[in-house]
Amino acid sequence: MRRGSIWKRGRPDPLVALYAMDLTIVGCSGSFPGPDSASSCYLVEADGYRMVLDLGNGALGPLQRYIGLDQVDAVCISHLHADHCLDMCSYQVFRTYHPDGPLPSIPVFGPPDTVGRLDRAAGGEAPESMAAKFDFRTLTPGTIEIGPFSVTTRHMNHPVETFGFRISAGGTTLAYSADTGPTGELAELARDADLLLCEASFPETDGLPPNLHLTARQAGEYAGRAGAGELIVTHLVPWNSRDQVTADAASAFPGPVSLAVPGARVSL
Numbered sequence: 665m666r667r668g669s670i671w672k673r674g675r676p677d678p679l680v681a682l683y684a685m686d687l688t689i690v691g692c693s694g695s696f697p698g699p700d701s702a703s704s705c706y707l708v709e710a711d712g713y714r715m716v717l718d719l720g721n722g723a724l725g726p727l728q729r730y731i732g733l734d735q736v737d738a739v740c741i742s743h744l745h746a747d748h749c750l751d752m753c754s755y756q757v758f759r760t761y762h763p764d765g766p767l768p769s770i771p772v773f774g775p776p777d778t779v780g781r782l783d784r785a786a787g788g789e790a791p792e793s794m795a796a797k798f799d800f801r802t803l804t805p806g807t808i809e810i811g812p813f814s815v816t817t818r819h820m821n822h823p824v825e826t827f828g829f830r831i832s833a834g835g836t837t838l839a840y841s842a843d844t845g846p847t848g849e850l851a852e853l854a855r856d857a858d859l860l861l862c863e864a865s866f867p868e869t870d871g872l873p874p875n876l877h878l879t880a881r882q883a884g885e886y887a888g889r890a891g892a893g894e895l896i897v898t899h900l901v902p903w904n905s906r907d908q909v910t911a912d913a914a915s916a917f918p919g920p921v922s923l924a925v926p927g928a929r930v931s932l
């Protein structure tokens with residue numbers, strides 16, 4: 665049952681306890697950081713459990729506005745493009761060299777060979793592979809429990825193996841497209857979700873590359889097909905017009921539509 669969401673900025677307040685799940689937009693810039701946003705990163709919280717969904721380049725800085733970096737309980741990586749995973753390299757430095765000593769390992773869910781990808785990005789395995797610092801767990805399509813969340817993943821349509829996420833807690837559901845071109849899997853992932861957080865990277869034009877990204881109109885269409893209660897459009901590429909993205913998404917989805925904004929908090 666949809667309860668409706670509220671947008672807020674800044675740190676949580678006691679009212680948050682009335683809601684089952686909180687989403688904070690940490691970074692929503694598509695493909696590369698923009699002047700006002702890091703690349704993809706979302707903080708999802710329920711029952712005091714803090715799960716970071718993607719940790720793209722530039723995101724580790726603003727993440728600290730919302731939680732301490734030692735308060736992350738789990739990380740989920742949708743795919744291994746730099747704008748979704750690269751700040752794991754910096755995050756390992758924080759956890760390894762913390763003044764209180766190395767912090768304990770936390771689970772990191774990602775596609776196959778996430779650790780190899782991150783080790784290469786960090787400059788090789790010396791002095792130590794990230795496997796010694798995080799508890800890497802390989803995603804496959806299906807449903808797993810992460811803290812208080814029931815997390816269902818499906819393959820999206822993108823040049824590298826990419827997982828979309830359906831995250832449920834306390835009777836509410838958030839769906840996240842990650843990066844994807846058109847795919848029926850997205851409509852299933854977001855079926856009757858309270859909120860679909862959906863990428864829209866391409867402008868509405870002819871000759872777009874296939875199997876890569878969505879337009880805002882397509883994001884709206886998938887929200888409608890899924891019966892989602894609300895659409896937040898994200899992965900906003902800095903050179904696209906925000907007004908046009910909003911208009912295109914709203915033209916295809918009759919429900920509430922908004923664009924992701926860094927620092928915005930949604931309570932579901």
Ligand SMILES: [Zn+2]
Nearest residue numbers: 695745747843
């Ligand atoms: Zn991306």
Ligand SMILES: [Zn+2]
Nearest residue numbers: 743745822843
């Ligand atoms: Zn990508």
